[in-house]
Amino acid sequence: MKINHLGIATKGIDEALDFWEEALGLKNVHTEIVEDQKVKVAMLPIGETRIELLEPISDDSPISKFLEKRGGGIHHIAIEVENIHECLEKLKQKGVRLIDEQPRIGADDCLIAFVHPHSTNGVLLELVQTKK
Numbered sequence: 001m002k003i004n005h006l007g008i009a010t011k012g013i014d015e016a017l018d019f020w021e022e023a024l025g026l027k028n029v030h031t032e033i034v035e036d037q038k039v040k041v042a043m044l045p046i047g048e049t050r051i052e053l054l055e056p057i058s059d060d061s062p063i064s065k066f067l068e069k070r071g072g073g074i075h076h077i078a079i080e081v082e083n084i085h086e087c088l089e090k091l092k093q094k095g096v097r098l099i100d101e102q103p104r105i106g107a108d109d110c111l112i113a114f115v116h117p118h119s120t121n122g123v124l125l126e127l128v129q130t131k132k
């Protein structure tokens with residue numbers, strides 16, 4: 001397993017890139033709209049992992065709710081797994097509370113599923129299975 005990316009919520013990706021790209025020197029290699037979560041996503045590789053900037057594209061996006069409650073900040077940590085179906089099944093058997101019992105399509109056409117912060121010491125955890 002490894003950390004696939006860190007998800008950071010922001011009100012505006014363009015403004016956020018002033019820091020991550022212009023000041024820090026990371027490169028935004030991929031921008032896309034993920035309709036399912038009503039977010040615009042920017043991916044900036046850093047070592048083996050990536051920073052994922054998340055900007056809501058609608059008021060009912062989960063990221064809008066997060067920004068309202070807490071302002072910008074770390075929204076989730078994403079762990080890469082070999083087989084997301086097996087991983088979800090195992091977690092379910094252990095009584096872990098899942099937000100997604102079935103994987104859905106995330107950024108970059110990966111399969112993703114979220115684990116509830118209730119079971120992870122308050123961290124929203126995303127499981128990612130990359131396309132082979």
Ligand code: ZN
Nearest residue numbers: 007052078126
């Ligand atoms: Zn993510």
